Amino acid sequence: MGQISLSSVTKTFGDVTVIPPLDLQINDGEFVVFVGPSGCGKSTLLRLIAGLEDISSGQIMIDGKDATDAAPAERRLAMVFQSYALYPHMSVRKNIAFPLKMAKIPQAEQDKKVENAARILNLTNYLDRRPGQLSGGQRQRVAIGRAIVREPAAFLFDEPLSNLDASLRVTMRQEISELHQSLKTTMIYVTHDQVEAMTMADKIVVLNAGNIEQVGSPLELYHHPRNLFVAGFIGSPKMNFVTGAEAARHGCATLGVRPEHLEVTADGPWQGVIGLAEHLGSDTFLKVQVEGVGDLTVRVAGEQGLHHGQTIRLTPPADKLYRFDKGGLAIGGAA
Amino acid sequence: MARKTTPAKTAVVTIAAWTIGFLIFFPILWIIILSFKTEGDAIKSPLQVLTSGWTLHSYAEVQTRSNYALHFWNSVILSLGSTVLALVIAIPAAWAMAFVPGKRTKDLLMWMLSTKMMPAVGVLVPMYLLFRDFGLLDSRIGLVVVLTLINLPIVIWMLYTYFKEIPGEILEAARMDGAGLKSEILYVLTPMAVPGIASTLLLNIILAWNEAFWTLQLTTKNAAPLTQFIASYSSPEGLFYAKLSAASTMAIAPILILGWFSQKQLVRGLTFGAVK
Amino acid sequence: MATEQSRTAARLMVSPAVILLFLWMIVPLGMTIYFSFLRYNLLMPGMESWAGFDNYYYFLAQPAFTSALINTLLLVGGVLLITVVGGIALALLLDQPFKGQGVVRVMVIAPFFVMPTVSALVWKNMFMNPVNGIFAHIAKAIGVQPFDFLSHAPLASIILIVAWSWLPFATLILLTALQSLDREQMEAAEMDGANWINRFVYLVLPHLTRSITVVVLIQTIFLLSVFAEILVTTNGGPGTASTNLPYLVYAQSLLNFDVGGGSAGGIIAVILANIVAFFLMRMIGKNLET
Known part of the structure; x- marks a missing residue:
């Protein structure tokens, strides 16, 4: 079981409010990602759930029980820290076994669980090494191993991949997703990287300045962002925002167009000059200065021989335009 | 360069x-x-x-004439005793200040260090009279207490800087893993802090061994450590160079050897954590 | 990590240290202040009487006080100057690669482990003695009249002895700091056309500021109360030529048995130390925060 619900939770440090009243429901077995720019309060929120910080007001329920004042260890949650927080003076085996030792589980059973976790995580050959002798990815796995053996109600991940290099990050991302599929335990995952959020989450919680901007599945957020912030944050490259006369013509204050939805056509209504062309092979990203519209990013599939200085015409997709009012709220979802 | x-x-x-x-x-x-x-x-x-x-x-002469063994033993007891006592008091205090810092922690540390700025002579007279009235003059126990107190601020400061370097996330991980305060200190904090504690211990032993104000003022014979023992060679034995040299060598050799062997830990200890 | 529970535990853990240090500061100091207003001589017990500010007046008015004050400042300043400048030079030297670095470092460190009474006696007898000291032998060998250091330049001699004890400390701290200097930064400066003087002034010195602060702070604490070196070499003499404030207070209270006067002197020493401390604390407060 791993059902967590927050009601009217707030957190203030002195005079500074980090989390204004916030409600959130996390269902059993869900993979929930908290995403937002740095300083948005996502890590604080995770630490409140973990019990590492006291909440200022409100209530946290875990599996239907009030856990508001429970000590971290009593909440049956396991956490993987950004720095991994491995105990440097203990072997991998002892690191993984530490929570079991604290729970006074018999030695034989400890050994069995550690071996088991090590097998799942490919750490069997490293059990007697110290953390200092491991690579970044292996350390990451030890930290996860330490979390797994406790069979927690939920896993909490605090930006666990941010210290890894790009290719390892992709591998670990997949491993964590596979782990979730096999364990079917609730996972709460904090990241500032929207790609991680999109690829891993069942449910994404977009946070900004302590407020929840939107909660939904990755595709919901992609197709139906509730406001400008979510629209700009989800999707890569970022959505283009057009204001002024062009937006007014579409009956909104801001018009949003995703780069991948713009088409290069011979007779499009928007004409512009290519300022920069980034050739990735699979795609080409263009920065286009469009008269009367502004700078737009365009994603073109494959290689079409477009280059700097060339004048092209673009067609905005009639069915994939996002319209926002003066307050930044979406008007009727995607038009 | x-x-x-x-x-x-x-x-x-x-x-x-x-x-x-x-x-x-x-x-x-x-x-x-x-x-x-x-x-x-x-x-x-x-x-x-x-x-x-x-x-x-x-060397033989020094032992027979001024009982080197007794003074050596006094030095060991004074420096070890005061160091251990100071650590027992300082470890919890430094732990608390490093890991549960409050608004006043910095001020508290500064205040502690400032007690070290009070020159010993400022309290020489009352300490002398207190020791006299309580029969503590020339006793080891009284001197252990004084040496503990004078080095306590430095011990706390050093431990604080060492503890500060232990990442807070590790302690939080321990807490998430179900470690209570006791297990946290026993299994996680202490092993990680051992190098820091060791160099604090070493430096404090050296400072206490070489302390030469209170040991000179408050002891005469029975509790006198090696500092006092050497001072008694001031004159006229000072003119007997070989004997004075033997006595001096015996007074500094233990700490010199200890210091050389623990050079690495000492360098960090000496810098009081302020220089890396 | 800061939950209410851990805060309470933290307070409990700090309190023994705070209470002890508070008592250590307040009880003897309170007694000193009280004594400093009494006419109180150990040779005449039971004759204590209220003296008002007389003790302070007599302590400050004696010519020995002014010279003790000047000697104290000269001693602290002189030793700091020698050890900081010497320490920087030595650290720069030892930072270069050469054969036997480990051995040289062990030799340079050694004086720090020598107790003050030993170093004072050794310097006094084996080096500065006008008949049998090494300096006298050297003087004779080159045909110069041996110089009686402790009679004719007592304070300078004591500064030399104390500086010898503290030079290793300064060197070691500065060397450690020097080794943490970013090599790429130095190389960048070299590429930018900075010669070694420029690199020293604009990169090395600023990098060392923090550790110089530490050296000055720690040494000042100890140097303000230099005592043993004076006791075994000159006994403060000749006259009061090498008497510093701690020694003057000691002489007044335990040699002349004048508790009142000694206490007044002690309080004056505390006030002086606090003036110095005030500036030092502001200095490290600024340098250690960052």
Whole structure:
């Protein structure tokens, strides 16, 4: 079981409010990602759930029980820290076994669980090494191993991949997703990287300045962002925002167009000059200065021989335009 | 400074460094040499480094005439006792300040350090009278307490800087893993803090061993450590160079050897965590 | 990590240290202040009487006080100057690669482990003695009249002895700091055309500021109360030529048995130390925060 619900939770440090009243429901077995720019309060929120910080007001329920004042260890949650927080003076085996030792589980059973976790995580050959002798990815796995053996109600991940290099990050991302599929335990995952959020989450919680901007599945957020912030944050490259006369013509204050939805056509209504062309092979990203519209990013599939200085015409997709009012709220979802 | 080095430059540096190092070390080397000479050879003019008759005579003389063993033992008890006592008080305090910092923690630390700024003479008279009235003059227990108190601020400060370097996330991980305060200290904090505690311990032993204000003021004979024992050679025995050298060598040898062996830990300890 | 529970535990853990240090500061100091207003001589017990500010007046008015004050400042300043400048030079030297670095470092460190009474006696007898000291032998060898250091330049001699004890400390701290200097920064400066003087002034010195602060702070604490070196070498003399404030207070209270006067002197020493401390604390407060 791993059902967590927050009601009217707030957190203030002195005079500074980090989390204004916030409600959130996390269902059993869900993979929930908290995403937002740095300083948005996502890590604080995770630490409140973990019990590492006291909440200022409100209530946290875990599996239907009030856990508001429970000590971290009593909440049956396991956490993987950004720095991994491995105990440097203990072997991998002892690191993984530490929570079991604290729970006074018999030695034989400890050994069995550690071996088991090590097998799942490919750490069997490293059990007697110290953390200092491991690579970044292996350390990451030890930290996860330490979390797994406790069979927690939920896993909490605090930006666990941010210290890894790009290719390892992709591998670990997949491993964590596979782990979730096999364990079917609730996972709460904090990241500032929207790609991680999109690829891993069942449910994404977009946070900004302590407020929840939107909660939904990755595709919901992609197709139906509730406001400008979510629209700009989800999707890569970022959505283009057009204001002024062009937006007014579409009956909104801001018009949003995703780069991948713009088409290069011979007779499009928007004409512009290519300022920069980034050739990735699979795609080409263009920065286009469009008269009367502004700078737009365009994603073109494959290689079409477009280059700097060339004048092209673009067609905005009639069915994939996002319209926002003066307050930044979406008007009727995607038009 | 630069990576490029020419053989000529290396030679100059080598000669300069060895010369200066030797000059700085020379007084210690000299008393070691003198301590093995006879009194006559020790003051022979012109000076000779090597003599005909090397002898251990002076060492035996020092022990019989001024009971070196007793003073050595006093030094051990005073420095170890005060250090252990200070650590027992300082470890919890430094732990709390490093891991549960409050608004006033910095001020508290500064205040603690400022007690060290109070010159000993400011309290010499009352301490002397208190010791006299409680019968503590020339007693080890009284001096252990005083040495503990004078070094406590430095011990706390050093431990604080060491503890500060232990990442907070590790302690949080321990808490998430179900470790209570006791297990947290026992299994996680202590093993990680051992290097820091060790160098604090070493430095404090050295400071206590060489402390030469209160040990001189508050002891005369029975509780007198080696600082006082040497001071008694001030005159007229000071003119017996071989004996004075033997006594000096015996007074500094234990701490010199300890210091050399623990050089690495000491360097960090000496910098009080302020320099990395 | 800061939950209410851990805060309470933290307070409990700090309190023994705070209470002990508070008592240590307040009880003897309170007694000193009280004594400093009494006419109180150990040779005449039971004759204590209220003296008002007389003790302070007599302590400050004696000519020995002014010279003790000047000697104290000269001693602290002189030793700091020698050890900081010497320490920087030595650290720069030892930072270069050369054969036997380990051995040289062990030799340079050694004086720090020598107790003050030993170093004072060794310097006094084996080096500065006008008949049998090494300096006298050297003087004779080159045909110069031996110089009686402790009679004719007592304070300078004591500064030399104390500086010898503290030079290793300064060197070691500065060397450690020097080794943490970013090599790429130095190389960048070299590429930018900075010669070694420029690199020293604009990169090395600023990098060392923090550790110089530490050296000055720690040494000042100890140097303000230099005592043993004076006791075994000159006994403060000749006259009061090498008497510093701690020694003057000691002489007044335990040699002349004048508790009142000694206490007044002690309080003056505390006030002086606090003035110095005020500036030091502001200095490290600024340098250690960052």
